[in-house]
Amino acid sequence: MAKLPPLKEWVEEVQDGAYGMKWRVKARLFEGKSPFQSVAVYDTVSHGRMLLIDGLLMTSERDEFVYHEMIAHVPLFLHPRPRRVLVIGGGDGGTVRETLKHPTVESVTLVEIDGMVVDAAREYLPSTSACLADPRVSVRIEDGVKFMAAHESEPFDVILIDSTDPIGPAQPLFGPGFYADVKKRLSADGIVVAQGECPFYRLDVQAALRKVVAGVFGSGTLYNYHNLTYPGGLWSFVIASKLPRDLAAPDPERVAALQAGLSYYNLETHRAAFALPEFMKRGLR
Amino acid sequence: MAKLPPLKEWVEEVQDGAYGMKWRVKARLFEGKSPFQSVAVYDTVSHGRMLLIDGLLMTSERDEFVYHEMIAHVPLFLHPRPRRVLVIGGGDGGTVRETLKHPTVESVTLVEIDGMVVDAAREYLPSTSACLADPRVSVRIEDGVKFMAAHESEPFDVILIDSTDPIGPAQPLFGPGFYADVKKRLSADGIVVAQGECPFYRLDVQAALRKVVAGVFGSGTLYNYHNLTYPGGLWSFVIASKLPRDLAAPDPERVAALQAGLSYYNLETHRAAFALPEFMKRGLR
Numbered sequence: 001m002a003k004l005p006p007l008k009e010w011v012e013e014v015q016d017g018a019y020g021m022k023w024r025v026k027a028r029l030f031e032g033k034s035p036f037q038s039v040a041v042y043d044t045v046s047h048g049r050m051l052l053i054d055g056l057l058m059t060s061e062r063d064e065f066v067y068h069e070m071i072a073h074v075p076l077f078l079h080p081r082p083r084r085v086l087v088i089g090g091g092d093g094g095t096v097r098e099t100l101k102h103p104t105v106e107s108v109t110l111v112e113i114d115g116m117v118v119d120a121a122r123e124y125l126p127s128t129s130a131c132l133a134d135p136r137v138s139v140r141i142e143d144g145v146k147f148m149a150a151h152e153s154e155p156f157d158v159i160l161i162d163s164t165d166p167i168g169p170a171q172p173l174f175g176p177g178f179y180a181d182v183k184k185r186l187s188a189d190g191i192v193v194a195q196g197e198c199p200f201y202r203l204d205v206q207a208a209l210r211k212v213v214a215g216v217f218g219s220g221t222l223y224n225y226h227n228l229t230y231p232g233g234l235w236s237f238v239i240a241s242k243l244p245r246d247l248a249a250p251d252p253e254r255v256a257a258l259q260a261g262l263s264y265y266n267l268e269t270h271r272a273a274f275a276l277p278e279f280m281k282r283g284l285r
Numbered sequence: 286m287a288k289l290p291p292l293k294e295w296v297e298e299v300q301d302g303a304y305g306m307k308w309r310v311k312a313r314l315f316e317g318k319s320p321f322q323s324v325a326v327y328d329t330v331s332h333g334r335m336l337l338i339d340g341l342l343m344t345s346e347r348d349e350f351v352y353h354e355m356i357a358h359v360p361l362f363l364h365p366r367p368r369r370v371l372v373i374g375g376g377d378g379g380t381v382r383e384t385l386k387h388p389t390v391e392s393v394t395l396v397e398i399d400g401m402v403v404d405a406a407r408e409y410l411p412s413t414s415a416c417l418a419d420p421r422v423s424v425r426i427e428d429g430v431k432f433m434a435a436h437e438s439e440p441f442d443v444i445l446i447d448s449t450d451p452i453g454p455a456q457p458l459f460g461p462g463f464y465a466d467v468k469k470r471l472s473a474d475g476i477v478v479a480q481g482e483c484p485f486y487r488l489d490v491q492a493a494l495r496k497v498v499a500g501v502f503g504s505g506t507l508y509n510y511h512n513l514t515y516p517g518g519l520w521s522f523v524i525a526s527k528l529p530r531d532l533a534a535p536d537p538e539r540v541a542a543l544q545a546g547l548s549y550y551n552l553e554t555h556r557a558a559f560a561l562p563e564f565m566k567r568g569l570r
Contacts, residue, residue: 018309018331024302046303063485066562200348200513226511226519226562228485233518234511264562272560275553277351277511278544 072098077250088144090162091117093129161194353379362535373429375447376402378414446479
């Protein structure tokens with residue numbers, strides 16, 4: 001599949017036909033079409049290897065640590081003793097990798113709808129996906145919505161919805177039926193976190209998602225992180241807890257024990273992530 | 286000067302020949318070449334009007350509020366009674382506009398090296414520049430470095446270095462001689478804030494600038510904000526105070542009094558801005 005691209009080939013991501021980002025490609029490593037979407041991995045001059053789904057950049061080797069640390073460690077340092085973790089989506093493996101850094105975690109189940117994403121990540125993004133071979137990890141190539149509705153198992157302490165945008169196969173992951181199932185599958189002190197879009201460009205989607213989550217859990221809270229390669233730079237997750245909990249107060253001793261292995265997350269960025277710009281607060285009311 | 290561009294014309298900003306951003310242009314409103322640099326104002330489909338200097342995007346109508354609120358209000362809400370404010374650079378007027386929201390401010394001096402920037406902003410960016418006509422504002426078309434070294438006047442309570450990147454005419458604004466002059470021109474309880482680049486892409490420049498500022502003031506502290514239209518999305522300012530001061534503790538009553546007129550800044554974003562991601566803390570040591 002790999003072939004030498006023409007000199008100065010660029011990969012571009014354009015939103016609404018009006019604004020975009022571009023990266024210069026060194027090599028096209030993989031291009032495929034699954035039953036669900038197109039999947040590609042390119043090596044770039046400036047950002048290492050990149051995974052694209054339907055032409056949208058999902059993850060780059062240069063900055064994937066930010067997204068993956070912030071989706072995983074915020075809930076995992078809040079939960080008193082996370083043992084069983086479920087990841088929906090996230091076929092690149094980065095969220096699983098961060099989850100496995102927590103010594104209390106005994107099992108991680110990854111439910112990814114598209115086997116081509118997992119295969120491409122295993123082959124071409126080893127620094128992101130190597131953890132998928134860990135004996136604590138079960139990879140299931142299944143529809144996350146059906147998995148959540150149908151399977152019965154021990155409850156999960158933390159569920160991470162590591163999804164693409166609410167278009168294509170990820171759309172049901174933004175609906176109330178899905179979150180009702182999430183709540184059923186969580187343990188009594190469980191926490192859910194989901195990819196929550198960009199406040200500059202998709203505040204309406206954020207407000208709708210927060211409302212869905214709050215409708216099921218009683219509350220839904222956004223927290224922010226920075227993304228080099230997603231449009232707008234400022235992006236959010238939504239978090240909900242079955243028990244009342246101070247979401248800005250992770251366990252400092254457990255953070256200190258893992259700090260040397262983290263590049264973005266620390267006690268300060270955890271707390272700061274919950275400080276929303278005024279225009280977000282207004283738009284989420 | 287204005288002319289109808291070809292359909293689907295784009296303005297692009299490319300870094301290091303390797304990655305970039307692009308915006309679709311509706312109209313080229315102004316294009317000029319001053320003795321210092323090229324200056325352009327374009328109207329875009331998605332981000333309103335944009336000011337470009339030497340092809341680099343300086344400000345867009347859609348998100349300039351973030352930059353301008355964060356450069357101005359962080360120091361202005363920390364200083365107990367800011368009366369005299371100096372802005373170096375910032376010819377578009379956005380920083381002056383935010384400064385004038387503080388009722389204690391009696392005078393703002395804007396020192397911009399390039400009259401073409403001020404003229405273009407006055408003509409084509411009225412929502413950013415209208416404040417320049419305020420009677421409290423003096424606009425001086427002068428070299429900020431020479432102004433700082435030569436002019437004697439009453440000291441300034443707050444000095445804001447609203448500069449471009451350390452290339453071209455802004456380069457001396459990143460050096461130790463300039464900051465020694467800044468310190469001399471500040472009142473005994475004065476505060477300086479300067480544009481501080483992007484930690485993802487220019488951590489080396491940030492570390493050098495911080496060291497320069499700390500060498501003069503005893504300490505230099507970075508704080509972050511989000512930028513829709515600058516590469517990397519996460520950008521910083523550097524702040525230094527002549528008096529020891531809790532930089533994360535603005536005056537809550539004064540913030541509350543102005544909050545309705547602010548779209549990004551609030552008490553929480555002020556405090557959160559000082560929480561640096563782990564990779565920044567390490568790179569700035």
